[in-house]
Amino acid sequence: MQKSLHIDPEKCTGCLQCEMACSYENEGVFNPSKSRIKVFTFHDEGRFVPYTCTQCDEAWCMQACPVDAIVLNFVTGAKYILNDRCVGCKVCTIACPFGTVNYNTSTGKVIKCDLCGGDPKCAEACPTGAITYIDANATGLERMRMWAAKTDTQASTHA
Amino acid sequence: MAWTKKILRVNLTDGVISAEPLNMEWAQQYLGQRGLATRYFVEEVDAQVGALSPDNKFIMATGPLTGTMASTGGRYSCITKSPLTGTIACSNSGGFFGAEMKNAGWDMIILEGKSPTPVYLYVENDQARLIPAEDLWGKSVWATDEEIHKKHQDPQIRIACVGRAAESGNLFAAVVNDLHRAAGRSGVGTVLASKNVKAVALRGTRGVGNIKDMKRFMDATFEHKKVLAANAVTGAGLPTYGTQVLMNVINELGALPTRNMREVRFEGAHSVSGEAMHEPRASDGKKNLTRNGGCFGCTIACGRISSVDRTHFSVKDKPQYWGNSGGLEYEAAWALGPDTGVDDLDALTYVNFLCNEDGIDPISFGATVAAAMELFEDGVITTEQTGGIELKFGSAEALVKIAELTARGEGFGKEIGLGSKRLCEKYGRPELSMTVKGQEFPAYDPRGIQGMGLTYATSNRGACHLRSYTVSSEVLGIPVKTDPLATDGKPELVIAFQDATAAVDSSGLCIFSTFAWSLDNIAPQIDAACEGDWSVEKCAEVGARIWQLERDFNMRAGLTAADDTLPKRLLKDAANVGPAEGKVCDLGAMLPKYYELRGWTTEGQLTPETRQRYGLPS
Numbered sequence: 037m038q039k040s041l042h043i044d045p046e047k048c049t050g051c052l053q054c055e056m057a058c059s060y061e062n063e064g065v066f067n068p069s070k071s072r073i074k075v076f077t078f079h080d081e082g083r084f085v086p087y088t089c090t091q092c093d094e095a096w097c098m099q100a101c102p103v104d105a106i107v108l109n110f111v112t113g114a115k116y117i118l119n120d121r122c123v124g125c126k127v128c129t130i131a132c133p134f135g136t137v138n139y140n141t142s143t144g145k146v147i148k149c150d151l152c153g154g155d156p157k158c159a160e161a162c163p164t165g166a167i168t169y170i171d172a173n174a175t176g177l178e179r180m181r182m183w184a185a186k187t188d189t190q191a192s193t194h195a
Numbered sequence: 196m197a198w199t200k201k202i203l204r205v206n207l208t209d210g211v212i213s214a215e216p217l218n219m220e221w222a223q224q225y226l227g228q229r230g231l232a233t234r235y236f237v238e239e240v241d242a243q244v245g246a247l248s249p250d251n252k253f254i255m256a257t258g259p260l261t262g263t264m265a266s267t268g269g270r271y272s273c274i275t276k277s278p279l280t281g282t283i284a285c286s287n288s289g290g291f292f293g294a295e296m297k298n299a300g301w302d303m304i305i306l307e308g309k310s311p312t313p314v315y316l317y318v319e320n321d322q323a324r325l326i327p328a329e330d331l332w333g334k335s336v337w338a339t340d341e342e343i344h345k346k347h348q349d350p351q352i353r354i355a356c357v358g359r360a361a362e363s364g365n366l367f368a369a370v371v372n373d374l375h376r377a378a379g380r381s382g383v384g385t386v387l388a389s390k391n392v393k394a395v396a397l398r399g400t401r402g403v404g405n406i407k408d409m410k411r412f413m414d415a416t417f418e419h420k421k422v423l424a425a426n427a428v429t430g431a432g433l434p435t436y437g438t439q440v441l442m443n444v445i446n447e448l449g450a451l452p453t454r455n456m457r458e459v460r461f462e463g464a465h466s467v468s469g470e471a472m473h474e475p476r477a478s479d480g481k482k483n484l485t486r487n488g489g490c491f492g493c494t495i496a497c498g499r500i501s502s503v504d505r506t507h508f509s510v511k512d513k514p515q516y517w518g519n520s521g522g523l524e525y526e527a528a529w530a531l532g533p534d535t536g537v538d539d540l541d542a543l544t545y546v547n548f549l550c551n552e553d554g555i556d557p558i559s560f561g562a563t564v565a566a567a568m569e570l571f572e573d574g575v576i577t578t579e580q581t582g583g584i585e586l587k588f589g590s591a592e593a594l595v596k597i598a599e600l601t602a603r604g605e606g607f608g609k610e611i612g613l614g615s616k617r618l619c620e621k622y623g624r625p626e627l628s629m630t631v632k633g634q635e636f637p638a639y640d641p642r643g644i645q646g647m648g649l650t651y652a653t654s655n656r657g658a659c660h661l662r663s664y665t666v667s668s669e670v671l672g673i674p675v676k677t678d679p680l681a682t683d684g685k686p687e688l689v690i691a692f693q694d695a696t697a698a699v700d701s702s703g704l705c706i707f708s709t710f711a712w713s714l715d716n717i718a719p720q721i722d723a724a725c726e727g728d729w730s731v732e733k734c735a736e737v738g739a740r741i742w743q744l745e746r747d748f749n750m751r752a753g754l755t756a757a758d759d760t761l762p763k764r765l766l767k768d769a770a771n772v773g774p775a776e777g778k779v780c781d782l783g784a785m786l787p788k789y790y791e792l793r794g795w796t797t798e799g800q801l802t803p804e805t806r807q808r809y810g811l812p813s
Contacts, residue, residue, distance in 0.1 A: 049434075049496035051489035052291075056264050059402065060413075066263050067298060067402025069351070079374065080518030082485035082500040161264075163424060163494040 038113050040172040041149075041156055043086050047166035050077055050084035057161035061152055070140065072149040073158045073167075086167055088158070089136040089149035091115060097148070100131035109150070113172065116150035119143075197259035197405055197724035198222055203301045203323055205316060207390050208249065208308030212323050217302050222259075223727050224810065226734075229285050230701035230741040232256035232274040232303060236283070237744060237812065239307075242751035246278035246382075247389040249309035255296065255355070255395065256304075258703025262297030262403040262491070264413060265720045266420045267705035269294045269491025277381040278389075279366045279559070279614050280633040280657040282749045286369070286383045287661070287700055288355075289490030289498075290376030295353035298399025306390060315343065315356070315394035320401055328393040335359060335552045335602075336371045343396050356394030357384040358553030363604020365612030367559035367635075375521025375551040376490065376498075381634060381656050384554050412723035419716045423494045426711035428671065433497040433707065434487050438525035439469030441638075441666075446533075448670060448679065449773015450643030452636065453533045454588050455565040456629045456762075459640045459770045463538025467528050471540055472499070478506045483540055485519050495707060499523060503548070507541040509595045516548055523547050526660065529638030530561025535568060536588035546598040553602035559614055562635035564597055566615040566627050575622045581607045629765075632657035632758050641761065641780040642770040644669050646677070646685040648780035649789060652759045653689065655745040661706060663692030674713055680774065682781050686789040694738035701741060740809040743793075747801055747811060756799035759786060 055071035063070050073088035095115045098106040105121035106128060108114075124144040128137045137148040149156075151169075159169040171177070200217040218235075225231040232254040244250045253275045260268040271293030277284035296304065299320050306316070313328040331339050336358040343354055353373060361368030361384040368384035369377040378384075406412045423429045432440045445451045446464035453461040465471060472484040481502065489496035501522025503510050510516040523531075523544055531543045550557040564586075570576045571586040578585065582600075584607065586593050600608025610618060615635050619628035629636050634657025641648030646665035654662040665688055669679035677688060695714055699706050702721055709717075714731045722729035760766075765780045790797060794805030801811070 049487055049489035049493070049498075051493045051496060052294075052491055053264070053266075053494070056492065060264065063402060065402030065404035067400065068294075069298065069400040070402065079520070082488075082502070082519030084488070163266075163420065164496070 038172040039154070039169050040091070040175050041088065041151070041159065042168045042170050042175050044166050044168075045083060045085040047164045048075065048084040048086055049164060050075055051163065053161040053163060054086060054158035054167055057157035061157040062147070070147070072136075072147055086158075087136070089115075090134065091149070091151070096131040096133065097128035097137050100127045102127060109153070112151045112154045114149070114151040117146055117148060119145050122146060197263060197403075197407070198227065199297060199300050199302050199403075199405065201301055203304045203318065205304065205306050205323070205325070206308050207306060207310040207314070207325070207392065210310075210325055212325070224737065225741060225744075226259065226698065226701040226721070226737050227302065228256045228258035228261070228270065228272050228701045228703060229274065229287070230697060230737060230744075232272065233283060233285065233741060233744055233748070235303070235305065236274050237748050240276065242748050243753065244276055246276045246281065246386060249390070251276050251386060253306040253383070253386050253390060254303055257293050257297050257302055258701055259725050260720065261703030262294035263406070263703070263724060264416045264492065265704060265724070266416065266423055266492060266494040267490070267708045268703045269493065270703050270705055271296060272700065273370050273378040273383040275383055275386045276752070277383070277656065278385050279382040281752055282632055282656055282754065283745050284381035284383050284386075284656055285700070285745075286378035286380045287706075288370070288372055288376050288378040289493070289705060290373035291491045292353045292355045292372035292376070292397065293703070294403075294491040295397040295399045297403045298401055299397050300399065300401045304395065306387075306392060309389070310391040313391050313393055315396060316392065317347070317396045319398045331393045332362065333359065336554050337374060337552050339394055340374055343394060347396070349398060352396050352398050354394055354396045356554070357388045358555075359603045360553045360555045360601065360612065361385050361388035363609065363612065365555060365601065365604055366614045366617070367556040367563075367612070369550075369554045369556050371551055371554045377551065377554070377556070379556040380558065380659065406724050407726050408723050412720070415720045415723045419712065419720060420494050422716055423708060423711050428673070428710040429495045429708065430711075433495050433710070436469030436472070437487065437497045437499045437522075439472060439499070439523060439528055441525045442468035442528060443470065444670065445639060448643055449770060449775050450640040450679070451529065451533050452629070452638065452640045454536045455534060455562075455569045455627065456636065456640065456764055457569075458772070459643055459775065460772050461533035461536070461538075463536075464533060466538040467523075467532040467540050467543055472501065472522065476504050478504050483544060484522060490705070493705065495705075497707060501544050503545045504541045507545070508592070509542055509545040516545060520548050521551050526637045527557035527561070530558045530565075530635075531594065534561050534565040535594055537591050537594050538589075539591040542591035542595055546594060549598045549602045555602060558637050559635040560598070560601060560611065562629060563611050563613075563615040563618060564594060566619055566629065567597075567611060569627050570619065570622055570624060573624070575624055580610070626763055629762050630658055631761060632754065634658045639666055640770070640775070641765055642778050643773065643775035644679045645682050645780060645785070646679070646688055648761060648765065648782050649685055649689045649785045650692075652761055652782055652786065653693075653789060655742065655749060661696070663689045663696055664706070665689060665692055667692075667710065671710070673710055680778060682784040685785050686792055689789065690792055693742050694735050696738070697741040698734040698738035701737065740811070743801060743805060743809050744811055747806070750800055756797070759799060
């Protein structure tokens with residue numbers, strides 16, 4: 037079963053444990069500035085929103101790469117960077133409509149979420165369940181359940 | 196490891212900035228943050244120094260676990276000599292600033308001397324410089340934060356700064372970081388402003404590494420994180436109600452100091468409680484509390500994010516206060532509410548916003564207003580002094596007006612900025628000041644919670660709940676329940692809490708983790724991260740050493756055993772209601788034993804044996 041990262045901003049407290057887990061997995065140190073997932077704070081509204089790559093099916097970053105350095109992991113569905121092929125031209129960072137591919141000045145390559153090979157560390161680290169890794173074919177299941185629970189069965193039976 | 200092993204030293208007088216290696220011998224004895232910075236401070240600063248003199252220094256320090264995966268590991272502390280108390284000041288804050296300092300590659304920043312003109316310190320990894328801040332002087336914390344972000348065109352900078360209160364010489368001004376987290380107590384912001392430093396702005400992209408055993412560290416942090424999530428206080432009570440979960444509990448106990456501590460129960464407590472923050476208001480159906488928020492790396496997320504009812508008198512013509520910002524926590528809600536007799540949740544929330552906006556300690560502010568209200572009620576001060584404000588207990592209008600003046604350092608607000616001790620002395624009624632060593636009390640009446648009486652009397656930074664929170668044991672039963680009205684065993688209890696707290700405050704972790712964690716949970720995380728042996732015993736010993744070092748500094752600064760006391764009101768006037776009815780705080784039954792267990796003379800001085808036992812500097 038292929039899975040997707042699922043983000044529920046309602047549950048996010050802005051603690052950045054996802055950013056630490058991501059940077060540790062990918063860089064070996066705790067470094068939010070190198071995280072592939074970012075939490076945005078909307079102070080006046082009192083909202084925290086984690087945001088990362090959605091792994092587009094028709095991935096524009098992959099299409100745009102002139103050296104085929106972005107490839108598909110057939111098992112996870114993730115589009116990941118081949119570091120030894122990436123030339124740091126940054127075309128993918130322009131092509132991505134969501135800004136989730138970024139250039140890393142210390143390596144001269146781009147970085148993006150690769151779902152940690154199928155075991156995303158951000159979801160593991162999230163203390164509130166704001167980030168989960170769930171069935172890619174049913175990311176709406178929880179929301180459907182929520183609406184289903186509100187259905188007035190009694191009324192419809194007698195309608 | 197986990198330390199970056201680097202200190203940034205900034206001489207403000209001559210503008211010279213240098214990097215130096217961390218003293219690792221001291222790190223083994225004092226761990227980091229509160230302990231290690233105090234060790235540096237006592238080495239470099241004469242205890243008799245004037246707090247607002249250029250010879251005083253100001254240290255911002257992280258702990259070895261700051262900026263790591265350890266839950267709640269986002270803390271830093273400001274260490275200096277306090278202008279409010281004349282003792283060592285050590286104020287701890289969360290938010291994201293501490294972790295950013297570590298990410299920029301620094302364990303500590305030491306500011307010394309005094310800049311000839313207003314500046315702010317900007318640090319981007321290895322690069323640090325002082326930038327002119329004449330244009331920021333006279334601006335609030337919030338405006339300064341916005342301006343600096345704009346100037347550097349970098350939304351990811353983390354900023355700690357002072358507001359107009361500190362600039363005006365308010366003696367309980369805070370250093371506020373990330374808009375609404377504060378190193379709040381003892382006037383650390385006043386010291387920073389006295390050095391002509393408006394802000395410290397950080398950007399760190401190097402990451403935090405240097406972990407001794409990364410696998411063991413990750414396993415330990417994940418294991419103990421589960422303990423926080425499963426605990427009733429840290430996993431449910433604090434995320435839902437914040438520290439405000441205590442308002443109704445402490446009121447029931449008859450230990451909620453009310454109207455300048457004349458009474459121990461407040462009839463309006465529920466209206467300003469954590470529960471009330473969840474109740475939809477009439478005007479727009481929204482709750483005071485929008486949601487909870489976490490500091491860096493926190494699994495608890497007790498932070499309150501609140502809004503004020505925009506039809507409320509305090510903000511109805513001020514749309515700039517209609518958005519969300521840092522909401523009421525228990526100590527602030529108590530000082531602004533029960534202690535002044537005000538039961539208006541929106542007024543309290545707005546005043547709390549003002550405290551953050553211009554950097555003042557809401558505890559000292561509320562408690563000083565309470566003292567001023569008693570002076571007003573007794574006719575000692577009148578509308579002539581207050582500039583027309585009817586400063587009566589229970590008046591939300593008066594509280595709001597006086598908060599606006601104090602935040603900006605104007606009018607009678609300048610007198611409130613003296614703090615309760617100096618204000619009451621000025622008007623010839625020193626007995627009305629509810630302070631120890633010049634610092635105002637927090638929200639627990641020591642007549643109803645006896646251990647807190649000893650806590651206040653012996654705290655190294657004046658009256659404070661965060662030096663040994665025996666409320667945990669005496670009220671909540673953590674780690675074991677003790678009788679809040681008993682004095683037996685309290686010296687031992689206070690010492691155990693003081694030592695453990697000093698260790699936690701030196702690690703980079705938040706003291707609120709200890710509602711669920713003991714040193715048994717904390718030591719393994721330190722030990723996996725830091726070189727050397729960090730057993731539970733060693734952590735407790737380091738905590739005790741820090742306590743003795745702070746005490747030694749205070750005695751050198753000129754304090755005496757006579758300063759280890761409480762206001763007469765708490766020692767002579769019995770509680771009028773509740774479980775503690777008829778009781779005073781029996782400090783005399785606890786203090787001699789405490790001195791003895793601490794290894795101090797009856798004059799409160801460290802004995803030579805004590806000094807030797809902890810290896811204190813001579």
